[in-house]
Amino acid sequence: MDLMSLTAVTLGKKIKAGEVSVAEAAKACMDSIERYDSEYNCFVTVADREGVMKQAEEIQKKIDNGELTGPLAGVPVAIKDNMCLNGMLTTCSSKILSNFVPTYTSEAVEKLIEAGMVIVGKTNMDEFAMGSTTETSYYGETKNPWDKNKVPGGSSGGSAAAVAAEEVVCALGSDTGGSIRQPASFCGVTGIKPTYGRVSRYGLIAYGSSLDQIGPLAKDVTDCAALLEIISQYDKKDSTSVNRDDNDFTGALVDDVKGLKIGLPRDYFSEGLDPDIKDAVYAAAKKLEEKGAIVEEFDLGMVEYTIPTYYIIAAAEASSNLERFDGVKYGYRTDSYTDLHNMYKKSRSEGFGPEVKRRIMLGSFVLSSGYYDAYYVKALKAKALIKRAYDKAFEKYDIILGPVAPTTALKMGESLSDPIKMYLGDVYTVPVNLAGLPGISLPCGYDRDGMPIGLQMVSDAFNEKTIIRAAYAYEQTREYKRPADVAERGQN
């Protein structure tokens, strides 16, 4: 049996039942990474095998003596390389952190460890999560398991591709403007961006602090709900963490959408959207309607403001968040320098890639004196209006349904040459971050080239259960499909 072809929850059940040992699961995962990662480059750092096997043994003991009873105990998991893990290289896929080993573990990862999950490594990403293709990584681009000439999306491209390529059964990503949902869509897997404040950001190396959220990537909605349940906990180390008692997401895995009100924003289906995607999303809406949901079209509004608003706010925060990478305390420092300022300048010029520099410059510009009101303050106002547009929509609808991205996975190199085009690809995902809302991306079809298409569902703040229920119900109407290369593995 190929254990990596299972879902995380199924694997967890088998471990619990004693059909599969934790060591077997860990070994299968390590073997798969060892065998296939050279093809896809999903990982920046793979955990030391001996350490993983030792962990597996300890977890097995705790499962056997009843200390660990959770659904994912003993299941291997990968984490995006912007989450700190004590003792393991944490690079954000940047040269500037190429030697950074934290002495602390991010809260979300701590929760995985507490739940008895085995961390098998750190996945590739766009440098500092800035990008939508995983091509801006200092450690080389990750390839899409559906077509190696295409990007896996980003910035959590390594996590999404690792799940699709069955190197792991599940992974954590982070989403600032679509960085979980868009790669999930491009790689044909499922990912959830939780409500802002649901998951602690402590130990997540910040890109846009007011927008960043950690979330799960896996083969299906059930796995995502189970992972989200583990990582969603109030954390007093994160001031923006919200104390909630409704984190029992697996309870929302119900195949019932009767009476659920679903709104399709007309503004999302206009120019620029690939017709195959449009058809797939409408078809999905139809399926939900057949299951008893009430589907309507409406005008959401503010769509044209989302990209500029997002890039001003995210870049402004990033320009400040990334100041700490200066070559003084940790990370990369240039070899030769004449004085302090020269050291700063050279370390940062050599340590950051072009996309990161572009956003630092953009962010510094919009915060500088004389431009602050014209750009940053205006963007904050636009952000408030975008939130209001959603509030209005949620007075009427339980869920907003739409595409994740205007295209399926692009060819390698295509968007790097045209950053504006790349930015525009985020149009359906960034407003969800600006409004702090939860969103899910799950497969809903394939384009003319056989590339996966993602369906996005968004609900009001802290209503993750609503989208989990609807996504689960929709998922029951289709089969999980593996990339051809992955499906053929067993046959040779």
Next chain:
Amino acid sequence: MSKAYETVIGLEVHVELATRTKIFCGCSTAFGGAPNTHTCPVCTGMPGSLPVLNKAVVEKAMAVGLATNCNITRNCKFDRKNYFYPDNPQNYQISQLYYPICRDGKVEIEVEGKKKFVRIHEIHMEEDAGKLVHDPYTDSSLVDFNRSGVPLIEIVSEPDMRSADEVIAYLEKLRLIIQYLGASDCKLNEGSMRADVNLSVREVGAEEFGTRTETKNLNSFKAIARAIENERERQIDLIESGEKVVQETRRWDDTKEYSYPMRSKEDAQDYRYFPDPDLVPIHISDEWIEEIRSKQPEFRDEKRARYREEYQIPDYDIDIITNSKKLADIFEDTIALGAAPKKVSNWLMVETMRLLKENVMDPEDIKFTAKNLAKLIKLVDARTINGNVAKEVFEHVFAEDIDPEAYVKEHGLATVNDEGALKTACEAAIAGNSKAVEDYKGGKEKALGALVGQVMKAMKGKADPGSVNQMLRELLK
């Protein structure tokens, strides 16, 4: 023909708040400690770390704001001030620009009998930076983050002061308020209180302000007074000679008694302030403000009035004692232990002041406790020891806060109450000082003093002078 000029001064005062832990993490604020031992991922700016506000900082800032008649901002926020420097681990300082916690306050000062208000523009909270240590052997600089994240408030006045005396009076007023609140020890020389002076001059009667400069590195009241005088003259000289005052930041060198420019307005940095997204706005409710207000201590003016009423000690004593929270506390605590107010005040006014001066200490540095002062006074009242012995014992109380009862016992300092021994010593003194005896008998009262001295000497200072006096008079009858 030179014109008459008026000096216009505003102050930016930084005060380190006396909280147990830092403003955004649980690390200790204690002084000392090996470099980088009071640190964690948060106060060293490690990637992924997040600040969490210490509530005690907000409460102390609010207390200072209420005591200086400020309005408390109900929804205040923190902003990031971005600048690169190695002592600033994140390369931004978390401070408050847009919504500082306190605004529009005022304090009353008095200079040469004239009272006036100095308005406070705002008080904001921020974090302190680390410290750079230069190592001459390796010619490199090292950073110690122990002070990084220690809470500060910055009190920004309006340009309402017109002389160095007014500036000192204002600083003294702030110092007292803050010390009474227990919000800080406010030591200029140790940096727990720092003042930057914004100064401009203008012709008397002019309505517009002149161009101002900011002077930094002022570590004592005297340095502040000298720097103000120096800067006033420098600006007037410039104007008189037809030159212009440049808006700039200057650094005061107190040993050379002059200032030099650090940076001008032209190369002023753009700090790119923006609200810190890692911290949520602080909602301050009416109830919270009332809670802080109800906990405000008795301030100096109230104390003065009460002392006059309750203790009947001279105004002069009251002024000195209430000029330090520490002295006032010891005064009240010692009285509460049963000592007479006038006696306590005498110990504080005479011996304590003398020892402070000799040891170059501030009253805030006093280490002795009211308990031991009260015991000492009790020993004197009971005539267990005499005045001179008491002074000697007090020196040890002052230096080491020893228990006077135990000390007297251990060192055999108690007054000898042995009538026989006293009589023998008196008789010996009379026998050996016929001149003094004659003088006394001839009506010279003062001559008795010499005999008392002889007896005290013979008794090794441990006799009660009153008893000696009485015994001698009886023997000489």
